[in-house]
Amino acid sequence: MQGLATQLGTNCSAQMANLVGKEARANAAGYYDGDAITLAPNPVSIAATAEIVVRDNAGDEVDRFAVPVSAEPVAWNGPSDGTSLPHGLYSFKIVSYADEEALSQDPVDVYSTVTEVRSEGTESILILEGEAAISASQVSALRDPSI
Numbered sequence: 001m002q003g004l005a006t007q008l009g010t011n012c013s014a015q016m017a018n019l020v021g022k023e024a025r026a027n028a029a030g031y032y033d034g035d036a037i038t039l040a041p042n043p044v045s046i047a048a049t050a051e052i053v054v055r056d057n058a059g060d061e062v063d064r065f066a067v068p069v070s071a072e073p074v075a076w077n078g079p080s081d082g083t084s085l086p087h088g089l090y091s092f093k094i095v096s097y098a099d100e101e102a103l104s105q106d107p108v109d110v111y112s113t114v115t116e117v118r119s120e121g122t123e124s125i126l127i128l129e130g131e132a133a134i135s136a137s138q139v140s141a142l143r144d145p146s147i
Contacts, residue, residue: 016117016124016136023111024126024134025141029057029089030110031130036075039092040109040141043069047096047103052076055091062090069096073111089130109140 023038030037043050047069054063054076063079076092078085092108116127117136124136 016119019114019117019126019136019142021145022114023143023145024114024128024139025109025111025143026128026134026138027107027109027140028112028128028132028134028138029091029130030076030112031088031128031132032076032078032085032090033087033129034078036077037090038111039074039076040071040111041067041074041092041094042071042106042108043067043094044096044103044106045069047098049097051095051097052108053093053095053105054079055093056085057089067094089132111143113145 025040030039039052041050041052049066050069051064051066052074053061056062062085063076065080067074092110093105094108095105096103112128112130112132114126115129118125118127126134126136126139128134
């Protein structure tokens, strides 16, 4: 039994190591370095309009832009007014509106490249671009950026 447990543990570690270089979708801050960040918004289905609010690591709003009322991914390539931003972690919320009234404000999942996988006790921690750390259980989707 001990040998089987060790083998399963090794196999799981190997599988987790295969995540390095993949893009994980999770509710986490995205690292902006001048290249677009792919967002996976999920506006309220009864909304008439929706917009994404972008905040820097200090919590200051740095951008706000309209998006379709759909779950289709959108790319954010920096502020819509062309302002330059420093490289760093940015968080995203989607605000869904009915007429002028905000229905909800929800976090937006972000696709980020996995740069490292760590084992902490029984949990696997994924390190994303910009050193954001999330539990593997927070990942809602994976994709291969080379496809």
